[in-house]
Amino acid sequence: MSRLAETAHTEQPWRIHALTPDFTVEDVWSFRTPGAGPDDFPAMLAAMQAAGGPAKQPWPVRALFAIRWKLGALLGWDKASAGVGERVVSLRDRLPADLREAPRGPDNDAMPLKAVYELDRESARELANKTVHTVMHLGWVQGADGDHELRMAVLVKPNGRFGRLYMAAIAPFRYLIVYPSLTRQWEQAWRERDQMRAQGH
Template sequence: MPRLAEAAYSEQPWLIHELASDFAVEDVWSFRTPGAGPDDFPVMLAALRAAGGPVKQMWPVRFLFAVRWKLGALLGWDKPSVGVGERVASLRDRLPSDIRAASPGPDDDDMPLKAVYELDMEAARELANKTVHTVMHLGWIRGVNGDYELRMAVLVKPNGWFGRLYMAAIAPFRYLIVYPALTRQWERAWAGRSR
């Protein structure tokens, strides 16, 4: 699971650059998808959906998410009044009208991030709460070995000093537990799809 430099994200001609230029790039990761071709991005997205979201992760990740959502409920971090469409406008509002008119892609109650758009080679999902407005961007790109691979960028706009402190506090958990588990789940989803 290679963590990549920000340039691996910023050098690509993706739509998300126009929509989220006021967000900071927090993380960029690459996921192996052996044998993938240029038209396989929808196949990968279907495999990810079939693999499930956070509720289908291994117990340490489920535990971390459960603690986070419990804290959020107790402290009011996740109230609808601080979410997308309330505290912050959805990135869907920034889309060109032809893309905004199309389906953003399916949403799932088990996935806290909601669809912004889904195109042939990229997709974006967002979440906002009292701490941050965040975007998970998925892109499909030719890797160094010639196969296509999945790239994920996490973009954030912290909500003031509290949001910056929150992002710093959760960084070790993301790097040591969440992203390694996510990588295993997503790479297994691709491998399982090919059988």
């Protein structure tokens, strides 16, 4: 994994740009997928899903998420009234007809981010609470070595000054704990994708 400049996301012809003009690019990361070809994005998404979500992360990451959800419950950050479709309108309401008719991708209770759309080379998921409306965009691009690789961009629209302070406060935890662990999980999922398929995952 490596952190990339904002332009690594903004200069790609992604469909997400037209849907998020009021969002800010918070992070852009690349993930190694050796041997990947131009048509392997669905295989990568399937491998990531098989690898599991936050529940399959090491204990430091699980502990951080547990603390965050506990604080959210105590302070009312994650009430339904603060989420997508309540405090903020879902990005799905901004979709043009062709994207609205495209597959959304699977949702499950283990993944708090919910699918907006899923295409052959990009997908988007969103989450909203009292602090922020955020989008995780995944894209599939050719890397410098010729192989294709996964790119993740995190787009955010903080909820006022409180939301901006919240994003600043959690930044060290994202960079030092969450993203490195996520990288190990996703890159290992790519390496082990054939074994996972053979086991029926």
